[in-house]
Amino acid sequence: MKNNIKNIVVSVGFAMIIWGLMLANALTPDNEFSYSERRRLIAVPDFSADKLFRGELADEFEKYYLDQFVFRDDFRWLKALGKYNMFNQKDNNNIYIINGIIEKMQYNTDEKSIFNAAEKLNEIYEKYLGGKNVKYAIIPDKSYFIAAQNGYLTIDYDRMTEIMEQTTRNMEYINLFEALTVEDYYKTDIHWRQEKIIKIADLLLKELGNSTKASDAEYIEHKLYPFYGSYYGQAALKSEPDTMVYLTDKIIENAVVYDYQLNTSGKVYAAELFDGMDSYDVFLSGAKPLITVYNENCNNYKELLLFRDSFGSSIAPLMLEGYSKVTLIDLRYISTDLLESYIDFSQDQDVLFLYNTQILNNSAMLK
Numbered sequence: 001m002k003n004n005i006k007n008i009v010v011s012v013g014f015a016m017i018i019w020g021l022m023l024a025n026a027l028t029p030d031n032e033f034s035y036s037e038r039r040r041l042i043a044v045p046d047f048s049a050d051k052l053f054r055g056e057l058a059d060e061f062e063k064y065y066l067d068q069f070v071f072r073d074d075f076r077w078l079k080a081l082g083k084y085n086m087f088n089q090k091d092n093n094n095i096y097i098i099n100g101i102i103e104k105m106q107y108n109t110d111e112k113s114i115f116n117a118a119e120k121l122n123e124i125y126e127k128y129l130g131g132k133n134v135k136y137a138i139i140p141d142k143s144y145f146i147a148a149q150n151g152y153l154t155i156d157y158d159r160m161t162e163i164m165e166q167t168t169r170n171m172e173y174i175n176l177f178e179a180l181t182v183e184d185y186y187k188t189d190i191h192w193r194q195e196k197i198i199k200i201a202d203l204l205l206k207e208l209g210n211s212t213k214a215s216d217a218e219y220i221e222h223k224l225y226p227f228y229g230s231y232y233g234q235a236a237l238k239s240e241p242d243t244m245v246y247l248t249d250k251i252i253e254n255a256v257v258y259d260y261q262l263n264t265s266g267k268v269y270a271a272e273l274f275d276g277m278d279s280y281d282v283f284l285s286g287a288k289p290l291i292t293v294y295n296e297n298c299n300n301y302k303e304l305l306l307f308r309d310s311f312g313s314s315i316a317p318l319m320l321e322g323y324s325k326v327t328l329i330d331l332r333y334i335s336t337d338l339l340e341s342y343i344d345f346s347q348d349q350d351v352l353f354l355y356n357t358q359i360l361n362n363s364a365m366l367k
Helices: 002-027 049-054 056-068 072-086 111-129 157-167 198-207 230-235 250-254 271-275 312-322 336-341
Strands: 095-098 101-104 133-139 172-174 220-227 242-248 256-259 264-266 290-294 303-308 325-329 349-356
Touching: 101 230, 111 133, 111 157, 111 336, 111 349, 133 157, 133 198, 157 172, 172 198, 198 312, 220 271, 242 250, 242 312, 250 312, 290 312, 303 312, 312 325
Parallel strands: 133 172, 133 349, 303 325, 303 349
Antiparallel strands: 095 101, 220 242, 256 264, 256 290, 290 325
């Protein structure tokens, strides 16, 4: 009799969980974005008989339900907790945590991609930059500082720099690897912290032959909290968030940012974007194909052309100290062939190619 009662209770409880979750999923509105994972979620697939008979519709609905499943973040948290603490796995979906620092494991050194990146720099030089002062620098990811000593795989950074130095022409390499530490990066995000890279701005300005120092400015710190970086959601654990700091002085506050795509002018920082999909968009309003930052307080009438990825958004304001204008070019979003339509390359310009290791290892995205 007791066994029958127990079986009934278990069966009823199981049915309630299944039907309860099904009802909750049916009644809960779909989300367009996952703010924890920093990505757009899959919407309801469009029906078509062709997709149905080919089996594609079932696959699309499976992905849709996985994205829109109720309590999804809580289940992801339980899975990550089990992997790290119960099964003692070193990573969860290639995400690992060392002393609160969240990092993504990158270990395939794509030499073909690195050669392609170097040749892309050569192509731009030959097309537009002949005779100019041209430098390039590589920003290491956090794995460079913490992976090997903690038993995690990494890409071959020495091989990457070797390929770049051997393949690029007419430009000099600026070594940032030894100038940075893991403390210069956010714990929950891929990017470096602006308040920590004044020394990097100084180094880049010096190597470009500019006598101005970013460290001579009297900055005011503005703090935004909590900052949940892109790796926070991927880790799926409840880690301590970062504090985002952005720096202003008279030059930065008075600078004007022109967006060629939107044909609009704005300010260096967009603090209102802190609560958006990607909080790092505070710096120069995020990913933009082509923007120019004008510094009317500088009288050297010289321009810096900064070929960059997202890391450039936070260091460009610091380099304004030495230039009357800084033009930021993101080749992930604009073709090399279109640049002459917007930029007058006959002017007095310094040129810096500044890319992080993940871009060089996936350079097919550079147009």
